[in-house]
Amino acid sequence: MAQIIDGKKLGARIKEKIHEQIPLLEQQYGRRPSLYVIIVGEDEGSLKYVTNKVKTAKTIGMDARLIALKENISESELINIIHVLNADPLVDGILVQLPLPNHINEDRVVDAIEKHKDVDGFHALNVGSLWQGTHCIAPCTPKGIIQLIKSTGIEIRGKMAVVVGRSNIVGKPVAKLLLDENATVVMAHTGTRDLRAVTLLADILVVAAGQEKLITADMVKPGAVVIDVGITRNAEGKVVGDVDFENVKEVAGYITPVPGGVGPLTIAMLMKNTMECFLCHAESSTDVSKLWATIIKARIGGSAE
Numbered sequence: 001m002a003q004i005i006d007g008k009k010l011g012a013r014i015k016e017k018i019h020e021q022i023p024l025l026e027q028q029y030g031r032r033p034s035l036y037v038i039i040v041g042e043d044e045g046s047l048k049y050v051t052n053k054v055k056t057a058k059t060i061g062m063d064a065r066l067i068a069l070k071e072n073i074s075e076s077e078l079i080n081i082i083h084v085l086n087a088d089p090l091v092d093g094i095l096v097q098l099p100l101p102n103h104i105n106e107d108r109v110v111d112a113i114e115k116h117k118d119v120d121g122f123h124a125l126n127v128g129s130l131w132q133g134t135h136c137i138a139p140c141t142p143k144g145i146i147q148l149i150k151s152t153g154i155e156i157r158g159k160m161a162v163v164v165g166r167s168n169i170v171g172k173p174v175a176k177l178l179l180d181e182n183a184t185v186v187m188a189h190t191g192t193r194d195l196r197a198v199t200l201l202a203d204i205l206v207v208a209a210g211q212e213k214l215i216t217a218d219m220v221k222p223g224a225v226v227i228d229v230g231i232t233r234n235a236e237g238k239v240v241g242d243v244d245f246e247n248v249k250e251v252a253g254y255i256t257p258v259p260g261g262v263g264p265l266t267i268a269m270l271m272k273n274t275m276e277c278f279l280c281h282a283e284s285s286t287d288v289s290k291l292w293a294t295i296i297k298a299r300i301g302g303s304a305e
């Protein structure tokens with residue numbers, strides 16, 4: 001029977017660490033990190049997510065604002081708002097919740113965000129840097145997934161990692177982060193022929209396909225680490241993942257629940273990315289990974305993780 005990876009607990013620990021660091025940063029730089037979250041339209045699920053992101057940022061001591069815009073806002077009006085936030089030196093992080101309504105081009109909106117304020121790591125320049133290995137800001141959910149895997153104590157190096165799903169938000173960036181950890185990475189998806197033959201190879205299985213019970217117990221290698229990124233509402237209105245949790249937990253070594261697995265880590269990593277953007281602005285430097293390591297570790301005594 002698998003050990004359940006407690007994302008809530010791990011996320012809370014990471015947030016607590018940041019919470020402790022914020023007063024020290026305020027002392028040093030005269031202000032707190034700030035996060036601006038933009039939502040367009042009134043999708044209930046998205047509204048819940050963004051409210052949670054803003055609430056969490058405030059709870060740990062950041063300045064945070066939600067900018068809720070009408071569904072029919074034009075792309076140029078939205079981009080103008082982003083330009084105003086880009087120019088404001090008191091704004092560290094900007095997040096535009098996706099998906100956007102069909103009349104708005106998501107790529108143009110994301111690329112309008114100043115790359116050092118792009119807390120999602122979705123800007124084309126940040127994506128390019130991620131793949132070049134010089135990344136500034138990496139996307140939150142993939143970063144959180146790496147933390148969840150590391151929390152098991154299992155070494156990623158040399159392991160066979162299979163990622164099911166190829167989205168820009170999760171599948172593609174998590175494959176790169178796993179590669180950075182020296183895993184052997186296979187990318188599969190719902191169009192993969194004989195998906196079971198591929199997933200059975202996985203020592204680490206990350207599933208982000210958005211399809212309830214896509215992964216059943218017969219598709220999982222005994223002892224594997226299974227990370228379920230799916231969140232869909234099933235016919236009974238219950239939030240479920242992509243993995244048949246009840247049966248897969250009998251085979252896997254470690255497994256994340258839904259909810260309470262990946263979700264809390266996404267938020268914790270958003271807080272971490274906001275801190276990185278803040279440090280980048282406060283120190284007027286663009287080498288964020290170096291800043292994180294030196295400022296947080298050396299001056300404040302926290303962890304660079």
Ligand code: GUN
Pocket residue numbers: 095096097098099120140141169266
């Ligand atoms: N929609 C679903 N996940 C995300 C995310 O991580 N960031 C943004 N901006 N939108 C999302």
